[in-house]
Amino acid sequence: MVRLSEDPKYGFAIGRVRALEPALIDRARYERFIRARDEEEFVAILGETAYARFLDGGATGVAQALDNAATENAAFLSAYAMDVWLIRLFSLPKAFRRLKTRIKQVLAQGQVGNQLAEDLQATGMSPADVKRVVEEVERFTAHKNPAIVDMAVDRLAQETELALAEQSDFLLGYLRLHADIENLRTAVRLRAKEDGERVRAEEMKMAFLAGGTLALNSLLAGMMQPWPAMLELLAKAPPYGAGSEAFREYLDQGRMAVSEKRSFARMEKLGREAELRYLLQTRYATLGHEPLVTFFLLHENEQRNLRLLYAAKLAGLAPEETQDLVAYAE
Numbered sequence: 001m002v003r004l005s006e007d008p009k010y011g012f013a014i015g016r017v018r019a020l021e022p023a024l025i026d027r028a029r030y031e032r033f034i035r036a037r038d039e040e041e042f043v044a045i046l047g048e049t050a051y052a053r054f055l056d057g058g059a060t061g062v063a064q065a066l067d068n069a070a071t072e073n074a075a076f077l078s079a080y081a082m083d084v085w086l087i088r089l090f091s092l093p094k095a096f097r098r099l100k101t102r103i104k105q106v107l108a109q110g111q112v113g114n115q116l117a118e119d120l121q122a123t124g125m126s127p128a129d130v131k132r133v134v135e136e137v138e139r140f141t142a143h144k145n146p147a148i149v150d151m152a153v154d155r156l157a158q159e160t161e162l163a164l165a166e167q168s169d170f171l172l173g174y175l176r177l178h179a180d181i182e183n184l185r186t187a188v189r190l191r192a193k194e195d196g197e198r199v200r201a202e203e204m205k206m207a208f209l210a211g212g213t214l215a216l217n218s219l220l221a222g223m224m225q226p227w228p229a230m231l232e233l234l235a236k237a238p239p240y241g242a243g244s245e246a247f248r249e250y251l252d253q254g255r256m257a258v259s260e261k262r263s264f265a266r267m268e269k270l271g272r273e274a275e276l277r278y279l280l281q282t283r284y285a286t287l288g289h290e291p292l293v294t295f296f297l298l299h300e301n302e303q304r305n306l307r308l309l310y311a312a313k314l315a316g317l318a319p320e321e322t323q324d325l326v327a328y329a330e
Contacts, residue, residue, distance in 0.1 A: 179212030188254035
């Protein structure tokens with residue numbers, strides 16, 4: 001277990017968190033959502049939860065209800081977080097999503113270079129980061145690959161969050177785990193592409209998130225191997241080590257998604273659940289910022305689950321197809 005902060009100034013916040021935790025959706029209720037016959041039944045089940053107060057307009061109000069719940073979750077964190085760096089850290093994902101949108105607007109207008117640099121500088125970004133993002137965007141104009149924008153911003157977001165999280169061993173561990181999970185998923189996805197080793201390696205380098213324990217060279221070497229050798233090579237790498245069943249299952253689900261032309265939903269679910277299990281280390285903490293952060297992130301995960309389940313219900317997916325959309329740990 002990672003060392004927690006034991007900061008006594010979060011005592012009241014933890015009391016509020018412990019009082020609200022029972023309202024989080026449990027596995028049994030997720031099963032009811034999964035097996036709901038249609039969107040109307042989905043809304044009826046949602047009306048039995050803490051989300052009832054946000055519902056307005058039946059099925060047409062689900063998206064807005066979840067948006068309102070997300071706003072309240074962010075406000076709760078801001079109200080009880082006693083450190084400015086912590087509030088700043090969890091405001092970054094939304095800011096970087098807006099940045100992606102802005103960059104793509106600039107590209108659509110044919111404005112790169114100076115215009116984009118001015119927009120980025122207005123966000124308070126450092127000159128070095130501005131230069132790097134502009135260069136990545138200019139690559140887009142050459143390669144016509146919109147994913148490059150997302151990869152560039154995701155890398156920048158990870159590096160910015162790691163810098164802010166230096167004051168918390170717990171959050172550094174969480175971001176490192178996130179980097180490993182995402183880098184492995186990228187490696188598995190690229191391993192299946194037919195673009196040639198050089199092209200795949202270049203994309204892996206562009207997508208690689210900093211801070212994890214898996215080295216870029218290890219991932220590149222694994223991508224060049226047949227599936228069994230790749231899985232064996234990566235399974236021996238830290239932080240998992242040989243014999244980690246959860247890790248092997250994560251990789252194997254990726255292999256099956258590729259070789260059997262399945263969705264990556266199962267692999268993504270397992271990755272998200274690994275992050276949730278990490279967060280649950282704070283279950284018995286009595287001091288520090290960690291339980292507040294965990295509650296915020298568990299609530300975010302819950303809202304993501306509900307959005308995915310509702311979209312699946314609207315699309316008419318069968319319960320067995322929606323099962324893998326829910327990430328849950330206990």
